[in-house]
Amino acid sequence: MAQTMEEMVETARAQTKTASPQDAHDAAAAGHVILDVREPGELQQDGCVSGSLHIPRGVLESKADPDSGAAEAALTSRRDDAGIYVLCASGARAALAAHTLCQMGYDAAIIEGGLQAWKDDGLPVEGAS
Template identity: 55%
Template structure:
């Protein structure tokens, strides 16, 4: 059976937990990271979460794997239960896919519920 993107996202969401923006922000203060998987153009047009690690969705797995030689050190250091990675995108679809991939790679992940819009609505630190 062929799957649509909607099917893939629903499948991924069934395996990852969600967290509110406020809970993710508090967790970041305790050493967890927020991973923003939006594209650079989205950061430029819509702004960015203060303190977040930015890796476009298409590069997440390569930058999460220390063996690639392209790893993002901040992200790679969270592998194996060394803290949680709270994933954010615009709507939650890319975040769910990325969080599920990272979970399969040995990370503890959550999806930030409501994405960037919910983060802004919660009036959490943000820059344009």
């Protein structure tokens, strides 16, 4: 049966852990990874979480697969030893990305509310124009 994007996001959220921005910030301070899956233009316009790893949602699977030939070592090297806290603008792409990462063997969680919630909590952001 075909699903809408909204249904896919709902399913991903139901099957994936979530974390508040503050909890994700604290986890990053303890050595876990903040993964930003927004597009490069969004980072330039809205800034990014200090110290985050950026991999756009559209190429995530190839970057997360250590055998793909296009793997991102900063992500794949952390597969077994760190939680991955996934962020986008509002949460939909992060839900899909975190769900995918869990299916690929990562310990991933969605950062609730995305970058806007991060900013609303007064957490560090750099590079906003």
